Amino acid sequence: MIKRGLTLVNAMHITASVFINDDERGLHADYEEWLEGLAPHEPVGKYRHNRTGEDNADAHMKRQVMGREVVVAVTDGRLDFGPWEQIFYGEFDGRRRKRVLVKIIGEQVATDHGSPPR
Amino acid sequence: MIKRGLTLVNAMHITASVFINDDERGLHADYEEWLEGLAPHEPVGKYRHNRTGEDNADAHMKRQVMGREVVVAVTDGRLDFGPWEQIFYGEFDGRRRKRVLVKIIGEQVATDHGSPPR
Amino acid sequence: MIKRGLTLVNAMHITASVFINDDERGLHADYEEWLEGLAPHEPVGKYRHNRTGEDNADAHMKRQVMGREVVVAVTDGRLDFGPWEQIFYGEFDGRRRKRVLVKIIGEQVATDHGSPPR
Numbered sequence: 570m571i572k573r574g575l576t577l578v579n580a581m582h583i584t585a586s587v588f589i590n591d592d593e594r595g596l597h598a599d600y601e602e603w604l605e606g607l608a609p610h611e612p613v614g615k616y617r618h619n620r621t622g623e624d625n626a627d628a629h630m631k632r633q634v635m636g637r638e639v640v641v642a643v644t645d646g647r648l649d650f651g652p653w654e655q656i657f658y659g660e661f662d663g664r665r666r667k668r669v670l671v672k673i674i675g676e677q678v679a680t681d682h683g684s685p686p687r
Numbered sequence: 688m689i690k691r692g693l694t695l696v697n698a699m700h701i702t703a704s705v706f707i708n709d710d711e712r713g714l715h716a717d718y719e720e721w722l723e724g725l726a727p728h729e730p731v732g733k734y735r736h737n738r739t740g741e742d743n744a745d746a747h748m749k750r751q752v753m754g755r756e757v758v759v760a761v762t763d764g765r766l767d768f769g770p771w772e773q774i775f776y777g778e779f780d781g782r783r784r785k786r787v788l789v790k791i792i793g794e795q796v797a798t799d800h801g802s803p804p805r
Numbered sequence: 806m807i808k809r810g811l812t813l814v815n816a817m818h819i820t821a822s823v824f825i826n827d828d829e830r831g832l833h834a835d836y837e838e839w840l841e842g843l844a845p846h847e848p849v850g851k852y853r854h855n856r857t858g859e860d861n862a863d864a865h866m867k868r869q870v871m872g873r874e875v876v877v878a879v880t881d882g883r884l885d886f887g888p889w890e891q892i893f894y895g896e897f898d899g900r901r902r903k904r905v906l907v908k909i910i911g912e913q914v915a916t917d918h919g920s921p922p923r
Contacts, residue, residue, distance in 0.1 A: 575695055575792055577811055577876050581887030583826045589755055590701045590747055595735030599744050600751075603726060608839060617831030626835050629826055633836075633871055635751055637825055640695050640758055640876055642790035649788055651699030670885055672878035674811055674911060675792060693813055693910055707873055708819045708865055713853030717862050718869075721844060753869055758813050758876055760908035767906055769817030793910055 570646040574675015579638035581670055584628035584662035586635035592655045604631040604661070628661035635659055643675055688764040692793015697756035699788055702746035702780035704753035710773045722749040722779070746779035753777055761793055806882040810911015815874035817906055820864035820898035822871035828891045840867040840897070864897035871895055879911055 580587045590596065608630035613619045616626030639656060642649040658667055698705045708714065726748035731737045734744030757774060760767040776785055816823045826832065844866035849855045852862030875892060878885040894903055 573790075573792060575693065575790065575811065577878055579876075579878075581890070583887070583889050588751065590751070591736075593736055593739060595738055596744060596747055599734045599736050600748070603748055607725065607843065616835045618827075618829055618835050620831055621829060626832060629832055630836070630839055633824065633826070636754065636872065638876055640697075640756055642695055642697075642788055644790075649790070651701070651786065651788070653701050654699070668887065670878055670887070672809075672811065672880075672885070674809060691908075691910060693811065693908065706869065708869070709854075711854055711857060713856055714862060714865055717852045717854050718866070721866055725843065754872065758815075758874055760813055760815075760906055762908075767908070769819070769904065769906070771819050772817070 581668040625662040631661040699786040743780040749779040807911040817904040861898040867897040
């Protein structure tokens with residue numbers, strides 16, 4: 570068990586985000602629409618990156634707005650979340666396997682896994 | 688004292704941000720105006736999230752632009768700041784008690800708290 | 806060598822960013838153009854911050870979109886990168902010396918620096 574530490578959670582793909590916000594379906598639909606306004610997918614030809622043969626330049630921008638990673642404190646083996654905080658993975662290109670890295674560091678405390686429940 | 692470590696500072700509310708920038712009043716007013724342009728509060732009906740009875744969908748967006756958290760290095764008990772870096776809390780909905788989590792991890796060095804000043 | 810840890814990389818200037826994305830020249834040109842659309846440099850008089858005698862308010866905004874810092878996991882002495890992840894420094898004002906802070910924390914493993922190659 571980690572008594573006191575930090576947890577890093579990051580997207581491993583550069584068109585994706587890991588972010589913390591509300592678990593509310595309407596909000597997530599709002600995010601999609603809002604991000605599309607800030608960095609429209611079309612016309613794909615307006616982005617230089619898309620001359621490489623890809624069409625996902627907009628996804629690289631959306632990911633910067635939403636962020637690559639979150640760092641969350643750990644106390645006594647639990648993530649220190651605020652009342653509505655939840656971790657989400659957002660993929661803005663949509664054509665890859667999702668891969669998330671989770672790294673936990675901190676002071677470990679020996680736990681007695683073998684003891685029977687009392 | 689922490690000899691070498693990291694400090695996490697994060698907002699505990701999902702319509703708020705912790706960010707590092709300049710302590711200049713004009714800039715902070717600029718941020719407010721700029722964020723209002725990127726994610727306008729009105730018309731509140733254009734956001735699906737607001738159908739839940741809230742009217743703060745825009746605040747959830749503003750918080751993503753400004754970020755949830757900062758991580759700052761610690762050396763010999765002090766935050767490693769650049770020349771103008773300061774930590775700010777931004778609340779974009781404005782109706783909640785501010786709550787910030789601060790977590791410091793690293794190698795601790797024993798300090799002699801009991802010694803009298805010389 | 807760090808067996809298991811975290812690396813913080815942050816810009817020390819508040820008009821600059823450290824971010825992780827693709828090493829593709831077209832994409833970086835797209836970022837510049839996109840950020841200029843989100844926070845135009847001109848007219849400089851529209852930003853209150855610029856009344857201080859500076860003309861870089863837009864750079865303070867661009868930096869918030871792209872982020873101040875990244876945190877990257879370390880395992881067995883290596884950064885845990887996804888397949889295309891690379892760390893970049895972006896300066897949006899352009900008039901300062903670049904300064905980046907790198908802080909690595911974690912469990913150290915003794916390495917035998919003295920042994921000759923076999």
